[in-house]
Amino acid sequence: MRKILGLVLCLLTLNVAANDQFFERYEFVREDGKLIAVRDKSLSRSFKISNYVKYIKEQILTEQALIQQEGVNYDEQMRDLLYDDANSIRRRNRADRNKENIVLSMKELGNIDFIEVFEHPAFNDVLAKFESKLKEAFFYIDPQLIAKPDNASFFYKRAVTHQVVSWALNYARKKLSTIPLLNTASYAIVQIEHMMTKRRLYHQNNLLTYLELNTADELGLTKEEADSIFSSIYESRIPWYAFWESSRAKLNWARYGSSQFYAGFRVGSNKLRGFKHLYTSIGERYSYAFQEVEFNGERVIVNLFDKNNMFDSKPAIAYNFDRPKKIRRLRSVLTLARLGLSFVSLPAFIKDTANDYIKSYYETQQITEGALLTNFLMKGNTEAARNLRLQYINAFDLE
Numbered sequence: 001m002r003k004i005l006g007l008v009l010c011l012l013t014l015n016v017a018a019n020d021q022f023f024e025r026y027e028f029v030r031e032d033g034k035l036i037a038v039r040d041k042s043l044s045r046s047f048k049i050s051n052y053v054k055y056i057k058e059q060i061l062t063e064q065a066l067i068q069q070e071g072v073n074y075d076e077q078m079r080d081l082l083y084d085d086a087n088s089i090r091r092r093n094r095a096d097r098n099k100e101n102i103v104l105s106m107k108e109l110g111n112i113d114f115i116e117v118f119e120h121p122a123f124n125d126v127l128a129k130f131e132s133k134l135k136e137a138f139f140y141i142d143p144q145l146i147a148k149p150d151n152a153s154f155f156y157k158r159a160v161t162h163q164v165v166s167w168a169l170n171y172a173r174k175k176l177s178t179i180p181l182l183n184t185a186s187y188a189i190v191q192i193e194h195m196m197t198k199r200r201l202y203h204q205n206n207l208l209t210y211l212e213l214n215t216a217d218e219l220g221l222t223k224e225e226a227d228s229i230f231s232s233i234y235e236s237r238i239p240w241y242a243f244w245e246s247s248r249a250k251l252n253w254a255r256y257g258s259s260q261f262y263a264g265f266r267v268g269s270n271k272l273r274g275f276k277h278l279y280t281s282i283g284e285r286y287s288y289a290f291q292e293v294e295f296n297g298e299r300v301i302v303n304l305f306d307k308n309n310m311f312d313s314k315p316a317i318a319y320n321f322d323r324p325k326k327i328r329r330l331r332s333v334l335t336l337a338r339l340g341l342s343f344v345s346l347p348a349f350i351k352d353t354a355n356d357y358i359k360s361y362y363e364t365q366q367i368t369e370g371a372l373l374t375n376f377l378m379k380g381n382t383e384a385a386r387n388l389r390l391q392y393i394n395a396f397d398l399e
Helices: 002-024 048-068 074-084 087-088 094-109 114-119 123-140 161-175 178-213 221-237 243-251 253-278 326-341 348-362 362-370 369-377 382-390
Strands: 026-031 034-040 146-149 281-287 290-295 300-308 314-318
Touching: 002 026, 002 094, 002 114, 002 314, 034 178, 048 074, 048 094, 048 114, 048 178, 048 326, 074 094, 074 253, 074 326, 094 243, 094 326, 094 348, 114 123, 114 253, 123 161, 123 178, 146 178, 146 221, 161 178, 161 348, 178 281, 178 326, 178 362, 178 369, 221 253, 221 369, 221 382, 243 253, 243 362, 253 290, 253 300, 253 314, 290 314, 290 369, 314 326, 314 382, 362 369, 369 382
Parallel strands: none
Antiparallel strands: 026 034, 034 146, 281 290, 290 300, 300 314
């Protein structure tokens, strides 16, 4: 009896702590009693491209040191990371050819003098101009704003950063005279814009799990306010060209977001049923997108929304309790491989396929994992939360 009471008390304590974190983090802005905005105070209000340049420079130089280290078979290390097992290395299917291109791309990074690239005045001029244009674009929206419940087309009308990227890439082509400078600047421009725009999605997914696992009242909201937050989050994900979907959101604002959310929940449940034969055992359903299972003898959490990659439709592994650093290492390699690929002598169509393959391994998966982070925080599992944050590759969202 004492053990049961102790467990109940522990769970209540964790729930109170989780709620304290929630109210410290989120600000609900109201005018005349009406909820008009949700702000996430953990998001930085400003950004400096120098933070990204420092981050990527450190990543590249660390990798170059590994490539050049005597007595280390770098190719073998890469294949151990990329292939599931020794048998798959001997097989050569379409996906594995892309893995070999990743190995080739990583080795190519060892041949470039990146210290000279990052110190070159023209390279830094291009990034400085890009930073100025980005700040102009972001001036019109609060960087801490993650939901606008009172406006059914707020985010749809503000998808403007792709224009800044186009301008910056053209400017780089005019100003940079060598392949290492141009390729590295182009890579940085695309990555910076992606990291800046996608971090809101990650933080929205944090909030979705709070909304899913708590009642509106527990979060200081009415049910109508919670539903409108759901709708604003899903409205922000409507592509700029999908005007018909924007119209649908306006017409059904009260239920638009919650309908989208629970449709996704059902898709995840169906996906789990379709792949359950792969797992030795099935454990806890963490939230709408995540399920704990045992897979290949390891305790892991799988992502029911995102597949492993473009050639492998089984659920991606979001967290590995037995090897918590593996996913972080893999994603670090994959992000750098996209830069290395630009220096490899391969036909354009092969490069395009390899680049798409690389992105399919982590881009959407790591954003969905924002929801899993909230699970770990609510459970008081600080170690898992820390590991999960580290495998989220975003230089503008590091804690």
